[in-house]
Amino acid sequence: MKPFEFFSxxxxxxxxxxxxxxNGQGRALAGGTDLLIRMKRKQWTxxxxxxxxxxxGLNEIALNGDLKLGARVTLNQLIRSQIIRAHFPVLAQTARNMAGVQVRTLATIGGNLCNASPSADMAPPLMALNARAVIIGVEGERIVPLDEFFVGPGKSVLQPGEILREILVPRPNDFTRASYHKLEHRQAMDIAMVGVGVSVQIEHRTSxxxxxxxxxxxLGAVAPTPLRAKRAEEILRGNILNEENIAHAARVAAEEAKPIDDVRSSMWYRxxxxxxxxxxxxxxxxxSRLEIGD
Amino acid sequence: MQRHHISLTVNGDSHELNIDPRQTLLQVLREDLELHGTHLGCDSGDCGACTVLLDNEPVPSCLVLAADADGRAVVTVEGLVQNGEPHAVQKAIVAHGGVQCGYCTPGIVVSSVALLQENPHPNEQQVREAIAGNLCRCTGYQKIIAAVVEVGAESGF
Structure with missing residues (x-):
């Protein structure tokens, strides 16, 4: 590592x-599981x-109306939290499929989002749940929908001096269901080839x-940033979730993806x-016969 | 170079240390405190050989800046030995033949102890999940897993 000054x-x-x-020469340290690796490799100095x-307060999980997730909440905290398990099981499941236990002790939600990897696992489920990012800077506070948080690989809207303080997630109603599926080469310690987060609100009209x-x-890991498949959503919004509509929407989502060939997978396969x-x-x-949850 | 002062409790002993801010917790344990049971493997959090307990939770010590561990408590594999008696997990892994080259063993022992603290009677799947972040290239894991499951089954909690 290159020399640096440490502040706490x-x-x-x-x-x-x-x-x-x-002025851009400083880095915030949360869990350090990405930052230290990049510093050791001298990619970041x-x-x-x-x-x-x-x-x-940065490691708080609280539910008063919106869910408030402090940026330093760790993946293991998410997995253990009763609030998360009861009301946002998709977030606990997502965390459980990331890395291994030791890394999850350190790794944080804020770090996963701020590193802005296209394959960041927390991004698709949080975006599917309509989350917002609360950002603190020298000038004060601003709130950015997570949809608009990512700019490119490794780039978010954060400016020098700005820090992600927390994520706000609207409380889902009884008809909301969400899930995240990640395709990886093995079940632990791996980065997604493709990740898809989905949330639906279902009105029961008849039985x-x-x-x-x-x-x-x-969609995760198939574009420079996590990506909403908005045309696919439009096909389903207000419609019946039957096999035909779902198949149509899934085909359109695949068209909306902008994947690349790389070491983990091919464009075609993604x-x-x-x-x-x-x-x-x-x-x-x-x-509706299936219980979604953990 | 700027030095940074930290207080660290390691295996119950308090230490006041002047460190280079670039030092990882792993480096301080091995180089400053000469506790060589915690191993350097990949140096990127992938292999688990450097696993220690930090405030009772397992962490890859290669990914923790020692400066950031100021005021916290660390338990290394050396700290699991009580009055010269190896920990039940250590004895079981030896008894089952779960050690070959031994490089991964301290990390696997620490991860397994962390699991047993949270879940005293884990099943095979739970042991597999708990050590998913510990790579072993020799044993094929079976004997290690059998050993940890046995410790859980025999514990008197």
Missing amino acids: PITLAEASRILADH PRAVVSLNRVA NIENCSDVRIV REMVEVLTRRQLMELGD
């Missing part, structure tokens, strides 16, 4: 000021590392027919798998 402030305002003073470890009043489909994962999840979520 106790308020976000101070952390933000230190980062702003270093910050002059200041600002730990958020001692800032109070057999289910009308989908709202739907969000989010596109095919977007269709499969989208169709599979919509079929599961549309089937």
Whole structure:
């Protein structure tokens, strides 16, 4: 690692000021599971590392209306939280399929989002749940829908001096269901080849027919950023979740993906798998006989 | 180079240390405190050989800046030995023949102890999940898993 100065402030305002003073040459440290690797490889050579470890309140999970997830909430905290298991099981399931236990002790939601990897596993389910990012900077606070948070590979809307404080997720109603499926080479310690997050709101019109009043489909690892498949959503919004509509929407979602060939998978395969994962999840979520949860 | 002062409790002993901010917790354990049971493997959090308990939770110590561990408590594989007696997990892994080259063993022992603290009677699947972040290239895992399941089955909790 290149030399750097280490800071461990106790308020976000101070952390933000230190980062702003270093004018793009500072890095916030949350879990460190991405940051330290990049620093060891000298891909990133910050002059200041600002730990958020001692800032109070950043590891809180609270449900008062919206769900509030502090940026330093770890993946293991998500898995263990009663609030998450009861009301947002998709987030606990997603966390459980990331890395291994040791890394999950350290790795945080905020770190996963702020590193802005196209394959960040927390992004599709949180975007499917219509989450918002609360960002603190020297100038004050701003709230950005997570849909607009990612700019490109490794780039978010965060400016020098800005820090993600928390994620807000609207409380789902009784008719909301969400899931995230990740395709990987093995079941632990792997990065997604493709990840698809889906949420649906289902109005029960009669005992057999289910009308989908709202739907969000989010594709991971198949574009420069996590991507809403908006044309696919339009096909389903206000319509019946039957096999024909679902198959149509899944095909369109695959067309909306912009995958690349790389070491983990091919463009062709990723596109095919977007269709499969989208169709599979919509079929599961549309089937009221299935209990979705952990 | 700027030095950074930290307090660290390791296996119950308090230490005041002046470290380079670039040092990882793993480096401080091995180089400053000469606790060589915690191993450096991949140096990127993938292999689990450097697993220690930090405030009672398993972490890859190669991905923790020692400066960021200021004021916290660490348990390494050395700290699991009580009055010269190896931990039940260590004895079981030896008895089952779950050690070959031994490089991964300290990390696997620490991960297994962390699991047993949270879940005293894990089944095979739960052991597999708990050590999914620990790579072993020799044993094929079967004997390690059998050993940890046995410790859980025999524990008197």
